[in-house]
Amino acid sequence: MDTKIIQITAAKGPSECAWVVAKILKIFLKELIEAKIEYTVLHKVNGIENGTVQSVTVELKGKKLSDFLKNWLGSIQWIGTSTFRKYHKRKNWFIGCYELNQHKEKTINENDIQFQAIRSSGAGGQHVNKVSSAVRAKHIPTGAQVLVSDSRSQHQNKKTAILRLKEKIADHNIGQLKESIKSEWENHLSLERGNPTRTFTGSDFKQQKKLKSFKTKRNQLKTDLRKQLE
Structure with a gap:
């Protein structure tokens, strides 16, 4: 099973772009469910306006994630009228969908744990005071430690x-991942405005179909055939 971390962001775009992110997120999650891909929303930054999302980071787990993401990674275009500025002339809005570098998680190797037996304290009678049954454990690589009695x-x-x-290191990994996400978000402040991976139109966000025309190709074939017959 593959694991990837995806970020959908409006970067420094206006509220319209943050509104697009919120709409695209719903479509993205729906397609994940249809593709039977597990997901976890790791981090979300809401936009200034209600119902908008400036940036969202999602962890994906499943098979053939690269094939699924071919239709998503890159710039995403929405063609429509501003939901906040009715008479705004701009009709094309862009957001970005990126794959983030995965933070290398720290794992626990029991050989890296240092144990120290100490006397328990508190209730329990004479047995507790005389026997060193409590344990202090320290994970040398991270410095994390716990005391168990x-x-x-x-x-x-x-x-x-x-x-x-293990629980403490897992929390540490999540914290590191969130810091990494915040850091990488700063790297996506400029979006590619052309050559979108996907294009949506209208208020219902229907995907714009690219109609293929073979008229030019047919005319070229006719011209070539005519030349051959001459």
Whole structure:
């Protein structure tokens, strides 16, 4: 199963572009569901106007993600009248859909954990005071550490400490990912205005169909055939 992180952004575009992001997000998520691709919204920045989204970052998990994203990555165009400035002359609005570099997650290797047995404190009678059953565990690469004294069994406390360290590192990874997302958002402040990957029109956001015309090709074939017969 592949994992990719996608950002749909209005960058420094006006409220109209943030409105487009909100509309496109609904279409994007609907197509993910239809393609049976799992998704998690990691980060979202709402726009100034109600119902608008300046930027949203989504984690995708599934098969053949690259094939699915061929129809999305790049600039996306909406052709329509401003929803906020009725008489605004501009009719073409662009947003961006990008794949972000994935942050390398830190994983727990039990060989990197340093354990220290210490005496438990608190209620529990003489047994607690005499036996060093509590465990302090430290993950050397990240410096994360936990103290566990849930059980009178040092072995059980070690197992619990490992689980809690994993949870702590997972939280650390999420924090790092969010920082990475904020940083990369700054890199997408300028959008390509031409050659859109997808184009939508009207208030209902129907995709603009590209009608293929073979008239020019037929005329060229007729000309070539005529030359051959001469």
